[in-house]
Amino acid sequence: xxxxxKLSKHFGKVKAVDEISFEVxxxxxxxxxxTSGCGKTTTLKMINRLIEPSAGNIFIDSKNIFEQSPETxxxxxxxxxxxxxxFPHYTVAENIAIVPQLLKWDKKRTExxxxxxxxxxxxxxxxxxxxxxxxSGGQQQRIGLARALVADPAVxxxxxxxxxxxxxxRSKIHAEFKALxxxxxxxxxxxxxxVQEAFELGDHICLMDQGKIIQDGTPADLLxxxxxxxxxxxxxxxxxxxxxxxxxxxxxxxxxKGEAEKGVGQKVNNISADVSFWSVLEHFKFDGVDELNVIDxxxxxxxxxxxxxxxxxxxxxxxQQFHE
Amino acid sequence: MNEQQQTLWEFMQQQSDKLLTQTLQHIGLTFVSxxxxxxxxxxxxxxxxxxxxxxxxxxxxxxxxxxxxxxxxLGFMIPLLGIGAKPAIVALLLYALLPIIRNTYTGITGxxxxxxxxxxxxxxxxxxxxxxxxxxxxxxxIFAGIRTATVITVGVATLASYIAAGGLGExxxxxxxxxxxxxxxxxxxPAALLAIIFDFLLSRLHKLNIKKLRTVTxxxxxxxxxxxxxxxxxxxYGTKLKAxxxxxxxxxxxxxxxxxxxxxxxxxxxxxxDAVMYKAAYEKQLDVISGYSTDGRLKAYDLVVLDDDKKIFxxxxxxxxxxxxxxxxxxxxxKILNLLAGKINDSTMTALNYKTDYLHQSPERVAxxxxxxxxxxxxxxxxxxxxxxxxxxxxxxxxILASIYSMLIKGYTNYxxxxxxxxxxxxxxxxxxxNDQIDFYPEYTGTGLLAILQPSPKTIDSLTHSKxxxxxxxxxxxxxxxxxxxxxxxxxxxxxxxxxxxKQAKGLNIKTxxxxxxxxxx
Numbered sequence: 001x002x003x004x005x006k007l008s009k010h011f012g013k014v015k016a017v018d019e020i021s022f023e024v025x026x027x028x029x030x031x032x033x034x035t036s037g038c039g040k041t042t043t044l045k046m047i048n049r050l051i052e053p054s055a056g057n058i059f060i061d062s063k064n065i066f067e068q069s070p071e072t073x074x075x076x077x078x079x080x081x082x083x084x085x086x087f088p089h090y091t092v093a094e095n096i097a098i099v100p101q102l103l104k105w106d107k108k109r110t111e112x113x114x115x116x117x118x119x120x121x122x123x124x125x126x127x128x129x130x131x132x133x134x135x136s137g138g139q140q141q142r143i144g145l146a147r148a149l150v151a152d153p154a155v156x157x158x159x160x161x162x163x164x165x166x167x168x169x170r171s172k173i174h175a176e177f178k179a180l181x182x183x184x185x186x187x188x189x190x191x192x193x194x195v196q197e198a199f200e201l202g203d204h205i206c207l208m209d210q211g212k213i214i215q216d217g218t219p220a221d222l223l224x225x226x227x228x229x230x231x232x233x234x235x236x237x238x239x240x241x242x243x244x245x246x247x248x249x250x251x252x253x254x255x256x257k258g259e260a261e262k263g264v265g266q267k268v269n270n271i272s273a274d275v276s277f278w279s280v281l282e283h284f285k286f287d288g289v290d291e292l293n294v295i296d297x298x299x300x301x302x303x304x305x306x307x308x309x310x311x312x313x314x315x316x317x318x319x320q321q322f323h324e
Numbered sequence: 325m326n327e328q329q330q331t332l333w334e335f336m337q338q339q340s341d342k343l344l345t346q347t348l349q350h351i352g353l354t355f356v357s358x359x360x361x362x363x364x365x366x367x368x369x370x371x372x373x374x375x376x377x378x379x380x381x382x383x384x385x386x387x388x389x390x391x392x393x394x395x396x397x398l399g400f401m402i403p404l405l406g407i408g409a410k411p412a413i414v415a416l417l418l419y420a421l422l423p424i425i426r427n428t429y430t431g432i433t434g435x436x437x438x439x440x441x442x443x444x445x446x447x448x449x450x451x452x453x454x455x456x457x458x459x460x461x462x463x464x465x466i467f468a469g470i471r472t473a474t475v476i477t478v479g480v481a482t483l484a485s486y487i488a489a490g491g492l493g494e495x496x497x498x499x500x501x502x503x504x505x506x507x508x509x510x511x512x513x514p515a516a517l518l519a520i521i522f523d524f525l526l527s528r529l530h531k532l533n534i535k536k537l538r539t540v541t542x543x544x545x546x547x548x549x550x551x552x553x554x555x556x557x558x559x560x561y562g563t564k565l566k567a568x569x570x571x572x573x574x575x576x577x578x579x580x581x582x583x584x585x586x587x588x589x590x591x592x593x594x595x596x597x598d599a600v601m602y603k604a605a606y607e608k609q610l611d612v613i614s615g616y617s618t619d620g621r622l623k624a625y626d627l628v629v630l631d632d633d634k635k636i637f638x639x640x641x642x643x644x645x646x647x648x649x650x651x652x653x654x655x656x657x658x659k660i661l662n663l664l665a666g667k668i669n670d671s672t673m674t675a676l677n678y679k680t681d682y683l684h685q686s687p688e689r690v691a692x693x694x695x696x697x698x699x700x701x702x703x704x705x706x707x708x709x710x711x712x713x714x715x716x717x718x719x720x721x722x723x724i725l726a727s728i729y730s731m732l733i734k735g736y737t738n739y740x741x742x743x744x745x746x747x748x749x750x751x752x753x754x755x756x757x758x759n760d761q762i763d764f765y766p767e768y769t770g771t772g773l774l775a776i777l778q779p780s781p782k783t784i785d786s787l788t789h790s791k792x793x794x795x796x797x798x799x800x801x802x803x804x805x806x807x808x809x810x811x812x813x814x815x816x817x818x819x820x821x822x823x824x825x826x827k828q829a830k831g832l833n834i835k836t837x838x839x840x841x842x843x844x845x846x
Contacts, residue, residue: 084442
């Protein structure tokens with residue numbers, strides 16, 4: 001879907017981005033991860049030509065983006081900024097309707113779409129005629145997201161979208177982000193310096209340093225097969241938590257059924273097999289369940305397990321990874 | 325106090341026609357200039373946000389323009405644009421430029437970078453970003469700039485009357501030169517009110533919310549245009565010749581009022597400052613001007629004085645006036661000062677003034693050259709028999725006379741001298757004399773009569789047609805009232821006069837003011 005080839009950007013003698021190449025598949029969520037100054041934001045901004053590269057090529061849907069006018073290109077790409085960049089002189093409704101206005105949609109279509117998005121983002125209609133400065137940070141960020149999604153672009157670029165939010169608000173928005181079906185249809189490139197966020201939201205992570213991609217792979221790849229010591233050290237902190245986030249239920253071998261019998265009155269929840277182990281822990285901790293029914297749609301089977309059984313399967317999987 | 329207010333009110337009622345015209349002219353002038361300043365300043369301000377390299381020079385030049393004294397700027401405009409509305413508007417708009425350019429620049433560069441980036445990233449073109457994002461968000465700051473510019477322009481527009489562009493300055497400067505408080509206030513109060521009202525109205529616009537601001541952005545230029553057009557309503561009539569009179573001349577019985585009542589002269593008249601009046605006549609911007617008969621510029625610009633055949637301009641023969649006490653203290657003083665009596669006639673004085681005013685020679689040099697040429701000069705004796713204090717008013721002729729007297733005193737006696745030049749106008753000079761701050765200064769008979777003694781109009785009428793009767797009257801009255809003695813006249817008569825370009829006057833065969841009237845009526 002998006003193909004980046006030997007992309008470079010030099011500011012004077014500084015090579016901010018140095019001949020990087022990567023690919024993002026359709027509906028995939030790619031994270032550009034790294035410390036500040038590693039070139040991740042510059043890379044992102046070259047994709048919608050906010051920054052013109054010094055060298056290299058970018059294709060979206062096999063079309064060279066440098067052969068289109070920047071305005072046309074940008075109208076087809078959603079963009080979410082860290083500080084939301086909402087227009088302070090526009091109401092919420094007007095802010096969301098900026099791109100439809102540029103694309104000259106008729107009024108009805110715009111209104112319908114704005115209302116639909118507001119509902120999906122759990123904001124009531126009362127907010128339509130409110131100015132951004134009257135909203136909380138989380139609400140502003142949701143409007144920023146709505147504005148980027150309004151014309152249903154195939155590609156969404158997000159520059160540290162949750163960076164300015166407090167932890168509580170951030171995890172709430174993370175949850176909404178993962179649940180929003182509109183986003184599942186998008187190809188997303190997101191910049192962040194937050195490793196936890198990268199592991200939670202990314203299908204695919206490019207870890208960058210000094211303008212180069214150090215490693216490009218799934219969260220599990222980075223965690224269990226680090227390419228070099230830089231990657232290893234980068235992920236060292238909170239490693240266990242990352243492991244919980246990197247490993248998905250359907251990667252585990254099905255645990256052997258223990259001897260414990262199902263007692264009466266036990267609480268059982270259903271869970272999809274393609275979620276991370278982290279969500280499993282959340283179910284046990286916050287919902288107080290005793291057992292989970294794992295529904296594996298891909299293999300068309302269902303199995304159940306309790307906390308101990310799942311933990312032992314998790315450690316078994318980990319062991320295998322390190323022995324490989 | 326009550327009486328004062330009433331008379332001011334009466335004055336304003338009496339002059340309501342003029343007051344209305346001047347106020348409309350003032351508003352018009354302000355807004356024509358402001359409109360053009362916005363038209364230039366706004367795009368220029370936007371331009372320098374795009375080409376940052378230019379921001380330094382552009383803001384620098386605008387700042388320098390702001391520091392040029394207003395009168396000097398008006399003066400610079402005359403050779404380029406003549407007199408009247410054009411140079412006044414250009415000068416005013418130059419003053420209004422800086423706040424508009426600077427606030428446009430500050431306002432636009434102050435727009436949140438994230439908002440601009442979002443606008444770009446959503447696919448807005450440069451123009452869309454300018455009109456939909458940058459300008460609306462910068463509008464409050466730009467507005468503040470326009471507000472500042474408006475108040476500045478209302479203030480500076482009073483100076484427009486210096487170069488015949490009208491406005492409330494006509495009353496203000498007329499009142500100052502005539503020492504007429506009511507006239508000053510009749511101009512100053514409306515001018516101040518205009519500034520306050522416009523500032524208030526603009527501040528209201530300022531506070532409107534952003535939605536309404538959009539309509540304001542459209543309405544404001546229209547409003548400016550309408551207000552601007554006010555300027556062109558008056559000044560509709562014209563005559564064959566154009567006159568330019570000083571504000572002082574406009575308001576005096578022995579000036580324009582006399583021309584109208586005694587001669588019945590009807591001529592299109594502009595009010596103008598005397599500093600630029602002569603040049604404007606020379607450059608054919610004006611045909612008839614009011615001036616002083618010994619002014620150096622008469623010679624410099626090849627002008628000719630029209631004969632006052634009905635004697636409406638009282639004689640202004642110059643003579644030193646001295647405190648009687650000083651004459652006693654310095655026994656030789658009277659004899660020395662009278663050395664100059666009858667030595668300088670009109671054309672000699674004009675020539676001396678020409679040297680200082682036009683050739684820019686120092687008054688001391690002109691004084692010495694004159695004394696040497698007339699074989700009166702003696703080197704200073706550097707004596708120490710006391711110090712004679714000489715006063716002078718604040719213009720070239722008085723400086724020359726003070727220098728001549730100083731050199732005579734030092735050369736012929738053992739007295740030393742100190743000169744207090746630049747004692748403002750008549751009132752300041754005369755007060756200095758009566759309060760024993762100076763011993764003498766050169767005064768004019770007409771001034772002594774009309775400005776200091778101020779007798780009844782009947783007495784004035786009976787005296788002013790004869791130079792000797794005027795001199796005798798002031799001499800007698802000054803001695804009686806102030807114990808001040810008028811010594812012998814120096815010889816020249818520096819009276820008001822109407823003048824024209826020599827060539828034109830000759831061509832039209834105009835020698836007297838009556839000739840001028842006949843030509844105009846034909």
